[in-house]
Amino acid sequence: MLIVSILLTIILIVLLVIIYKKREETESNLGWKFIGYFWLGGFAFKGDETPLPLGFLLFLLIFRPKTNVKTKKRSAYLGFICFLILHLILPAVERDLFERPRDVVAASDNMFQINFTNDWMTIRDQLKIEERARLVYFKAHYQKNGQIDDLYYYVVSVSGKNSVYYDINFSADTNRYTIRAEKIGVEGLEYVEFVEASRFFEVLDEVQVRNLSLEQPFVGYTLRFDGERIKDTDEYQQKYVILGKEIKTITRDQLPTEGYPINLCGKEKPYELPTGSGVSNRCEANADFFFDD
Structure with a gap:
């Protein structure tokens, strides 16, 4: 310009x-x-x-x-x-x-093999996203062998008037991320309480997604993260705490008062509803894995 x-x-x-x-x-x-x-x-x-x-x-x-x-x-x-x-x-x-949409090549199309931190740093460097950008939402659908069906997440930079919203979509067909950016001005400041994207990806890489599992295997999984710190954890049923590479089951008296929950949902093959009104792909079981800054 x-x-x-x-x-x-x-x-x-x-x-x-x-x-x-x-x-x-x-x-x-x-x-x-x-x-x-x-x-x-x-x-x-x-x-x-x-x-x-x-x-x-x-x-x-x-x-x-x-x-x-x-x-x-x-x-x-x-x-x-x-x-x-x-x-x-x-x-x-x-x-x-x-x-304008920009593409970045991914390291892998498998949730169990992908290095999230490296991919994030590549995206961040190529688009010049600030280091402390916040993760607003993350969602991945993948098969039991780790093959990604769908993956997308939203990141917001919170650097004052230059705050930018990034929509990042992974395509298993091209093995690329497509990133769309939109300037949102000072509105980005409302996201300062969300977790830093680099911290979330660091947690995923350290604990390894394959280790985030349920009590029984399923055909497919959905891993979801909402970005915000939860200050009331009583509503969550099956809970675990991520401590570095370890995952610990926690009882009610050990429940952390707050933290960031990663939700894992197990799904079977989609089936036709008895009423004929559509196809069900509901969660058969789920668990929440808490981590902190």
């Missing part, structure tokens, strides 16, 4: 010089008046973050030049064109370029 800005500035200067040289008559202080009309045509008023061409509207309603009429009008119209470029066209182009 810097090169585009430089080119536009050069074109603007050339156009201003051409318009000024084609003035109809000699006039005292015409140069200042010329620049004033240009500034007026490009003046923007921002109401609710939406820029309005207030200067150009004032020019149309109030200003009636009596000398060098064409020159002053052209200057004002050129200012209005600059308003359109700077406040409407360039931001739209910049947004489209920023939000």
Whole structure:
């Protein structure tokens, strides 16, 4: 965008010089008046973050030049064109370029073999995501051998006005992550209480997904993480605590008062509902695995 800005500035200067040289008559202080009309045509008023061409509207309603009429009008119209470029066209182009989907190759398509931290660091480095970005949601559907059917997660950077929401989808067909980014401004600050993405992936790599298991095997599994710290763990039924590479069963009196729960759901093959209203792929059993910062 810097090169585009430089080119536009050069074109603007050339156009201003051409318009000024084609003035109809000699006039005292015409140069200042010329620049004033240009500034007026490009003046923007921002109401609710939406820029309005207030200067150009004032020019149309109030200003009636009596000398060098064409020159002053052209200057004002050129200012209005600059308003359109700077406040409407360039931001739209910049947004489209920023939000365009980008692909990153994954290390594996198997939940038991994938190195989540390495993949995350590759994504983070290529898209220049801040190191302390927060994980808002994670969900993976995979078979009993670890083969991924579907995997996606959402990450938010929380660096003030530059907060960005990242939608990251893994495709088993291409073995790639597709990332879409969207600027959300200061709204990202509401996610500061969510776990750091790097911490979550560190936990998965250390404990190994294959070790997050249920009491009996199932055809498929769904692993879900909601990102937020839970401060009331009484509602959870079957609970475990992740301590590094270890997974410990906990009794009610050992239940942590708070933590981040990873939910594992076991599923059998989908079957037709007796009513014929659809197909069921419900959880047959589930468990929650808690970890902390």
